[in-house]
Amino acid sequence: MKTTAMIASSFALLLAAACGHEEPAKTASDTPPAENPQPAPAPVPPPPMNSTPVAGPTSADVPREGPTAGNAETQPVTPMTDGQILEVTHTANVGEIEQAKIALSRTTDARVRSFAQMMVRDHSQADKKGMVVAKKAGVERTSSPASQSLETDADGATGTLKTSSRADFDKDYVATQIREHQSVLEAIDKTLLTDATNPDLKAYLSEVRAAVAAHLQHAQDLQSELLK
Numbered sequence: 135m136k137t138t139a140m141i142a143s144s145f146a147l148l149l150a151a152a153c154g155h156e157e158p159a160k161t162a163s164d165t166p167p168a169e170n171p172q173p174a175p176a177p178v179p180p181p182p183m184n185s186t187p188v189a190g191p192t193s194a195d196v197p198r199e200g201p202t203a204g205n206a207e208t209q210p211v212t213p214m215t216d217g218q219i220l221e222v223t224h225t226a227n228v229g230e231i232e233q234a235k236i237a238l239s240r241t242t243d244a245r246v247r248s249f250a251q252m253m254v255r256d257h258s259q260a261d262k263k264g265m266v267v268a269k270k271a272g273v274e275r276t277s278s279p280a281s282q283s284l285e286t287d288a289d290g291a292t293g294t295l296k297t298s299s300r301a302d303f304d305k306d307y308v309a310t311q312i313r314e315h316q317s318v319l320e321a322i323d324k325t326l327l328t329d330a331t332n333p334d335l336k337a338y339l340s341e342v343r344a345a346v347a348a349h350l351q352h353a354q355d356l357q358s359e360l361l362k
Contacts, residue, residue: 213329217276220268220335222326223342225281226318227261229288230311236295237307246304249356253311256345263338271332280321288314308357315350319343 214222234253241247268275291310298306322343330336 214278214280214325215276216271216273216330216332216335217268218278218281219326219330219339220264220273221275221277221281222284222321223264223339224261224275225284225288226314227257227264229285229292229314230257231261232288232292233295233307233310236292237303240295240300240303241307242300243304243360245356245359246307249308249311249352252352253349256349260342260345263341267332267334267338271334273332273335280325284317287317305357305360308353308360311353312350312357315346315353319346319350322346 230253234250234257237246237250238254241250267273291314295303295307295310322339327336327339327343330339
């Protein structure tokens with residue numbers, strides 16, 4: 135019995151010693167602070183209800199330079215000078231003469247030949263008179279986008295007539311004359327007569343207009359005959 139009591143007493147002592155050395159539970163205050171602590175980011179407030187996102191600037195918001203920026207329709211059109219007008223009439227005369235000479239070398243129709251002869255005669259006279267007007271007014275012919283475009287169109291038509299088949303040549307030539315005389319007539323009415331400043335040049339353009347209108351009517355009548 136004594137032995138059993140002694141064993142129990144020793145066991146109790148060992149248990150008490152073990153309980154006396156048990157480490158207490160750690161708390162948050164016992165945790166060592168982290169090195170170089172970073173401040174917590176500030177909370178982002180939620181967007182207000184029914185708010186509309188603000189879009190970035192558009193091309194309409196960007197200021198434009200220049201007095202007429204954003205209103206191109208109000209930009210004034212620069213009138214043609216007298217020298218540029220004379221260059222336009224010269225270019226038209228040269229183109230008509232060149233195409234008429236091609237017609238004279240290729241056509242076998244007497245009506246087309248007569249028309250081509252009239253083109254050479256009338257446009258040669260008109261070109262010479264234009265030179266007289268330029269000399270009297272002291273104006274030098276000057277190239278412009280209008281004369282350059284007219285020359286390009288005339289060169290293209292001339293090239294087409296040179297390669298046109300013999301069966302289609304007469305119709306092609308007359309159709310070309312109608313188109314070109316309509317173009318020149320429109321240019322005279324809408325631009326040349328309006329922009330011209332020299333009185334002699336204005337009178338010359340009026341004469342040219344009458345001749346161009348007569349040529350156009352002649353070509354239209356000839357076309358009707360060829361299509362019969």
